[in-house]
Amino acid sequence: MADLVGINGQRENFKVVGKHNLPGKVSYALASGVAKFGVDYALPGMLHAKFLRSPYANARVLSVDASKAKALPGVVDIVMWDDPDMIALKPPGPFGPTRPWLDNYADQEGIEVAVIVVAEDEDICEEALRLLDVEWEVYPHVVDILKGKEIDAPLARPTDPLFHGKDMFARLVDEPKRGNVSRAITVQGDVDKAMEEAEHVLEYKLVLPTFASHVPNPPASVAQWFDDPYTGPNNLHIEGAVQRRDSVGRMYGVPDHKTFQYGIFQGGKYCDWGMRRSQEITPLLARRTGRPVRCSEKREEAFDFLMNQRYIYMKIGFDKDGLISAIDDYSIADGGIDGNASFGTANDQGYGPYYTMKCLNIRQNMDIVDSNRGKMRLSGQHCPFNWDSGTMAIYLVAEKLGKDPIDIAKLNLHGPDSQEDMRPVRSFDECLDEGRKLMNWSWHASGTKKLPDGRYHGAAFRYQICPRHAFSGYNCKLEFRNGQIVLPTQGPVTGIFAVECNAMVVAEELGVGYDDVVVEFNFRERFTPVGGGSDGSTASAWAMKECANILKKQILEATIEGANNPPPPSFFGPPPPANPFKGFKVEDLDIVDKMIVAKDDPSKSLPLAMATMDHLVATYSGRPPAAIWSLGMGKMLDTMNTAYCEVAVDPETGEVEVLRFGVVADPGLVLRPTSLESQIDQVMFFSQGCQLLEEYVYDERTGVRLNNNMIDYKKPGMLDVAHVDRKFVETRDGNAAYGASGVSHSMANTHMVVIAIHNAIGVWVDPPATPDKILKALGKA
Amino acid sequence: MYTPESTQAAAYQLVNSVTSPMDQFKCSVCSSVFANYDSLRRHYDTEHPHDVAPVVVALHLNGKHCEIVVNPHWTFQRALQYKFGLTGAKHMCDKGVCGSCTVIIDGRSVLSCTTLAVEVAGKTVQTVEGIAADPKWKPLIDAYCKWDAMQCGYCTPGFMVAAKNLLDKNPDPTEQECREALAGNICICGTYPRHAQAILEAAKEIYKGGNA
Ligand code: FES
Ligand code: FES
Numbered sequence: 001m002a003d004l005v006g007i008n009g010q011r012e013n014f015k016v017v018g019k020h021n022l023p024g025k026v027s028y029a030l031a032s033g034v035a036k037f038g039v040d041y042a043l044p045g046m047l048h049a050k051f052l053r054s055p056y057a058n059a060r061v062l063s064v065d066a067s068k069a070k071a072l073p074g075v076v077d078i079v080m081w082d083d084p085d086m087i088a089l090k091p092p093g094p095f096g097p098t099r100p101w102l103d104n105y106a107d108q109e110g111i112e113v114a115v116i117v118v119a120e121d122e123d124i125c126e127e128a129l130r131l132l133d134v135e136w137e138v139y140p141h142v143v144d145i146l147k148g149k150e151i152d153a154p155l156a157r158p159t160d161p162l163f164h165g166k167d168m169f170a171r172l173v174d175e176p177k178r179g180n181v182s183r184a185i186t187v188q189g190d191v192d193k194a195m196e197e198a199e200h201v202l203e204y205k206l207v208l209p210t211f212a213s214h215v216p217n218p219p220a221s222v223a224q225w226f227d228d229p230y231t232g233p234n235n236l237h238i239e240g241a242v243q244r245r246d247s248v249g250r251m252y253g254v255p256d257h258k259t260f261q262y263g264i265f266q267g268g269k270y271c272d273w274g275m276r277r278s279q280e281i282t283p284l285l286a287r288r289t290g291r292p293v294r295c296s297e298k299r300e301e302a303f304d305f306l307m308n309q310r311y312i313y314m315k316i317g318f319d320k321d322g323l324i325s326a327i328d329d330y331s332i333a334d335g336g337i338d339g340n341a342s343f344g345t346a347n348d349q350g351y352g353p354y355y356t357m358k359c360l361n362i363r364q365n366m367d368i369v370d371s372n373r374g375k376m377r378l379s380g381q382h383c384p385f386n387w388d389s390g391t392m393a394i395y396l397v398a399e400k401l402g403k404d405p406i407d408i409a410k411l412n413l414h415g416p417d418s419q420e421d422m423r424p425v426r427s428f429d430e431c432l433d434e435g436r437k438l439m440n441w442s443w444h445a446s447g448t449k450k451l452p453d454g455r456y457h458g459a460a461f462r463y464q465i466c467p468r469h470a471f472s473g474y475n476c477k478l479e480f481r482n483g484q485i486v487l488p489t490q491g492p493v494t495g496i497f498a499v500e501c502n503a504m505v506v507a508e509e510l511g512v513g514y515d516d517v518v519v520e521f522n523f524r525e526r527f528t529p530v531g532g533g534s535d536g537s538t539a540s541a542w543a544m545k546e547c548a549n550i551l552k553k554q555i556l557e558a559t560i561e562g563a564n565n566p567p568p569p570s571f572f573g574p575p576p577p578a579n580p581f582k583g584f585k586v587e588d589l590d591i592v593d594k595m596i597v598a599k600d601d602p603s604k605s606l607p608l609a610m611a612t613m614d615h616l617v618a619t620y621s622g623r624p625p626a627a628i629w630s631l632g633m634g635k636m637l638d639t640m641n642t643a644y645c646e647v648a649v650d651p652e653t654g655e656v657e658v659l660r661f662g663v664v665a666d667p668g669l670v671l672r673p674t675s676l677e678s679q680i681d682q683v684m685f686f687s688q689g690c691q692l693l694e695e696y697v698y699d700e701r702t703g704v705r706l707n708n709n710m711i712d713y714k715k716p717g718m719l720d721v722a723h724v725d726r727k728f729v730e731t732r733d734g735n736a737a738y739g740a741s742g743v744s745h746s747m748a749n750t751h752m753v754v755i756a757i758h759n760a761i762g763v764w765v766d767p768p769a770t771p772d773k774i775l776k777a778l779g780k781a
Numbered sequence: 782m783y784t785p786e787s788t789q790a791a792a793y794q795l796v797n798s799v800t801s802p803m804d805q806f807k808c809s810v811c812s813s814v815f816a817n818y819d820s821l822r823r824h825y826d827t828e829h830p831h832d833v834a835p836v837v838v839a840l841h842l843n844g845k846h847c848e849i850v851v852n853p854h855w856t857f858q859r860a861l862q863y864k865f866g867l868t869g870a871k872h873m874c875d876k877g878v879c880g881s882c883t884v885i886i887d888g889r890s891v892l893s894c895t896t897l898a899v900e901v902a903g904k905t906v907q908t909v910e911g912i913a914a915d916p917k918w919k920p921l922i923d924a925y926c927k928w929d930a931m932q933c934g935y936c937t938p939g940f941m942v943a944a945k946n947l948l949d950k951n952p953d954p955t956e957q958e959c960r961e962a963l964a965g966n967i968c969i970c971g972t973y974p975r976h977a978q979a980i981l982e983a984a985k986e987i988y989k990g991g992n993a
Binding site: 021023024025026027028029030031033034037039040042073074120121123124214215216217218265267268269298299493494495496519675678679681682683685686709711715716718719721723724 | 782783784787788791792795812852854862863867868869870871872873874876879881909910912913922926927928929930931934935937938960961966967968970971972973975976
C-alpha cells in the first residue's frame with residue numbers, strides 16, 4: 001500500500017500535482033482544429049482504397065470477376081484475397097484474427113472480404129466495387145446467441161472451429177467446442193453445499209445489451225514509401241496507425257528507424273486498441289502502386305462493439321443478515337466474430353465482483369457463443385462486464401431483507417488482504433461515508449416513494465475497485481536542455497491527458513511550474529504515457545517520478561561542478577550570475593521555484609535556467625510495484641470507488657429521468673483533477689447511454705445490423721445527460737505515484753440505472769430501459 | 782509544442798494557404814492535370830463523357846476570396862479537406878447528426894457533411910481555423926483549454942464553431958442557452974458539462990466593457 005518504494009512517494013506538499021485548470025499540452029491544437037487525426041491526412045498524388053464489404057452475415061466468396069471494374073477509368077489496382085501479396089500479409093500483435101489477414105470468408109455483414117480496390121478517388125472505388133461480379137455462397141447465420149447456443153444451430157464460423165479470444169485472466173475449458181459454444185468454468189469452494197445450507201436463496205437474470213462506443217474519428221490511414229539520404233531506400237511513412245506504427249512497420253518488414261509517422265492524435269480509444277484493416281493495408285497498396293494510398297472507413301463501417309451481449313443467470317445464497325455464502329453465475333456470452341476479445345467473456349471470470357466479497361463458494365460457468373453479430377476489440381469501458389451482477393446481488397439481498405444495500409455491501413466486502421480478511425477497507429468506508437452525505441442517502445424499499453409531481457423515485461448504489469494500468473513498463477527520458485526541462489514522448493494523444501499527469505509530476509519533483517516542462521512529441525522517442533484513463537497514468541507517472549529525480553541529481557551535480565570548476569570567461573554576452581555552490585554536495589542543494597538553493601541557506605541561490613549549459617539526459621526504465629488489483633484480482637483491495645444514482649420514472653409515459661449521478665471515488669491521490677472529473681462524467685454518460693438509449697438491432701432474417709449509424713443508434717447528447725456530483729477521497733492507499741492508483745474505467749456500469757428503476761417501480765426492465773419497455777413492465781402496454 | 786501562440790500562428794497559416802487551389806485543374810477520374818478550367822472541361826467532354834465535369838465555385842472563406850474546381854456531388858466538408866487542406870471540420874457521423882463538421886455560413890451554423898460544395902457558392906464561410914486565427918476569439922480557445930472542454934478532441938472544433946456562433950448572436954448567454962446551442966453536437970467522450978463553463982467564462986472576457 002502507498003508508494004513506499006518510489007522516491008518521494010510520501011511527499012506531503014504539492015505545488016503542481018492536484019492543481020485544477022492546467023491546459024493540456026496539446027489542447028490548443030485540438031480546440032483550434034489544427035490537430036490532425038489519421039482521417040485528416042492527405043498526401044500529394046495519393047490514391048484511395050476501399051474494401052469489398054459483405055452484404056451477408058455468413059458467407060464465402062467463391063469467385064470474383066473484376067474485369068468490368070478493372071476497365072473503369074481511374075481504377076489503378078484490384079487486389080484479391082488469393083493474391084500472393086495478400087497471402088503473405090500477417091496481422092501484427094497477439095490480438096488480431098488468426099485467419100489470413102483477408103480471406104474470402106465473411107462472418108459478419110459489412111465486414112471486409114476478398115477484394116480491395118485502389119483508384120484515383122473514393123467515388124471511383126465505390127463504383128468499381130459495384131461493378132465486381134461476385135459469386136457468393138451464403139450460409140445460415142447466428143445473430144441471436146440464445147438460438148446460436150443450441151446444438152442444432154447453424155455454425156457461425158464454419159471455417160473456424162476454435163474460439164479465438166485470448167484468455168488473460170481465466171482459462172477456457174479444455175474440451176472440444178460444441179457447435180458454436182466454447183465453455184469457461186471457474187469454481188471456488190463447494191457452491192452446491194453452501195447453497196443448500198443457505199437461509200435464503202435468490203435467483204435472478206441480467207441481460208447486458210451490446211453497446212457501441214465507437215472511436216469518434218473514423219479509422220483511416222495513409223501510407224507512402226520513400227527513399228531518404230540518411231536512412232536509405234524503402235522507408236515507410238504511415239499516418240493514422242498512431243499507437244501501432246512500429247507493428248505496422250513489422251508487418252512489412254520495415255525496421256523501426258525506417259518507419260515514420262508524425263501524427264500524434266489518435267482520438268478516443270476507450271480501450272479499443274484494435275487496429276482496423278484500413279490502418280494496416282495502405283503500405284501494401286502503396287508499394288504495389290508506387291503512390292501514396294489512403295484508406296478510410298465510413299462511420300457505418302466502423303461501428304464496433306464496446307460490450308458484447310450477455311445473459312447472466314444468477315443464484316445466490318445468503319443468511320438472515322445478508323451475508324452471501326454462495327454465488328452461482330451461469331452466463332451465455334456473445335463470442336462474436338473472428339478475433340473477438342475475451343474481455344466480456346472468459347476473462348471476466350478471473351477478475352470480477354464476487355472475489356471482492358467474503359463469500360468463498362463461487363461458481364462461474366459460461367457458454368461463449370460464436371455469432372455473426374460483430375466484434376469487440378480488446379477491451380471496453382465496462383470492465384469486467386459482469387460487475388453489476390454483483391451490484392444486483394447486493395441490491396436484491398437488501399430488498400429481500402428490507403435493508404439498505406450500502407449496509408449489505410459493507411457486510412459482504414472482505415478486508416484488504418484476502419477473502420478471509422474481516423478487517424474493513426479504509427478506502428471503501430471513506431467513500432461510503434462521503435457518498436451518504438453527497439446523496440443525502442435515505443434508502444427506501446422499491447415502489448414506495450413518489451415525488452411531488454407523481455413520478456416514482458428510485459435510487460441505486462454500486463462499488464468497484466479502482467484499478468490502474470498494471471502490465472506495462474515505461475521507458476522514461478527527461479532532458480535539461482538550454483536551461484529548460486524537456487519531456488520527450490512518442491505520445492499518442494488519446495484524450496486521457498496522460499502526458500500532462502507525467503509533466504505535473506516532473507514539475508513537482510524538479511521544483512518548477514507545469515508550464516516549465518516542455519513536452520516534445522516525436523515518434524522516435526520510446527516513452528509512452530498511456531496507461532488507462534481517469535488518472536490511470538499514475539503508473540507511468542511513478543516511473544517518470546524516478547526519472548525526474550535522476551535528472552535532478554544530474555542538474556545539481558553539474559551545478560556544483562560548474563562552481564568548483566567554472567568555465568573560462570566568455571567574450572560573448574553578459575557574464576553569468578555567480579555560482580555560489582563551490583564545495584557543496586548534492587544533498588546540500590534543492591530546486592525550489594525554479595531556483596537552485598542551498599537547503600541550509602536559501603539566500604544562496606542560482607536560477608535553474610543558469611545552472612549549467614550542459615545538455616543533461618536522464619533515463620529510467622521500469623514500473624511501479626504490481627497493482628494490488630492485478631495481484632489479487634479482487635481478492636486484495638486497496639483503493640475503491642462508489643457510485644450512486646437517483647431516477648424519476650413517470651408511470652404514465654414510461655419515461656425515465658436520471659435526476660443525478662453521484663460519484664465518490666478514491667483514486668489514491670488526484671493527480672490532475674480537471675480531467676479526472678471529466679472522465680468520471682464520461683463513464684456516467686456511457687452508463688446512462690447503454691442503460692437508457694443504446695442497443696444494436698438486427699434483422700433476424702438476414703443477419704443485417706440495422707442501426708450502425710448515428711441517426712438510428714442514439715448516443716446521449718448535451719440535453720440528455722444527467723448532472724454528476726463528484727467527490728474525491730484521497731487515502732493514498734494506491735501504490736503508484738504518491739500512493740495514487742487511478743479510477744480507470746471501473747465506474748462504467750451496465751445496471752446501476754436499471755436497479756434505480758427497479759427501486760422506483762418494483763419491476764425489472766432490461767437495458768436499454770426505453771419508455772415502451774417500462775410501460776410494458778408496468779402492465780400498461 | 783502547441784503553445785497558444787504557435788497554434789494561433791498555425792491556424793493563421795492554414796487560413797492563408799488556401800488562396801490558390803485553382804492552380805491545379807486535375808481530372809478526378811484519371812488524375813490528368815490541365816492548365817486551365819476550359820481545358821479540363823474539354824478533357825471531360827472527350828475522355829469521360831459519361832462523368833459529370835467539375836464546376837467552379839467561388840466563395841469567401843475565412844475572409845479570403847477563393848475559387849475551387851469541385852465535383853458537383855462533393856460535400857463542402859470534403860471540399861474543405863481536399864481542396865483547401867482545412868481539416869478542422871471533422872466528420873464523425875457523415876449524416877448530419879453529430880455537429881463535428883460545423884462551419885458558419887452566412888452567419889448560421891451549418892453542417893458541412895450534409896451541405897454540397899456547390900451550395901456554398903457566393904457565400905461567406907468561417908471555419909474553426911478562421912476562428913482560431915482571429916485574436917478576438919482567443920479567450921474562447923483559452924477557456925476551452927483551461928476547462929478541458931475536450932478529451933480526445935475530435936468533436937471539439939465542431940463545438941467551438943457552434944459556441945462562437947452562439948456568442949456572435951448572444952454575447953451574454955445563460956448556461957441553459959449554451960447547452961441548447963450545443964445540443965446538436967455529440968461528444969462520445971462525454972465532455973458536455975465543460976462547454977457551458979468555458980463559454981460563459983470566455984463571453985465575459987470577449988465582451989468585457991460591453992464591446993459586443
Ligand atoms: S459529420 Fe456532419 S453532422 Fe456529423
Ligand atoms: S472529446 Fe472525444 S468526442 Fe468529444
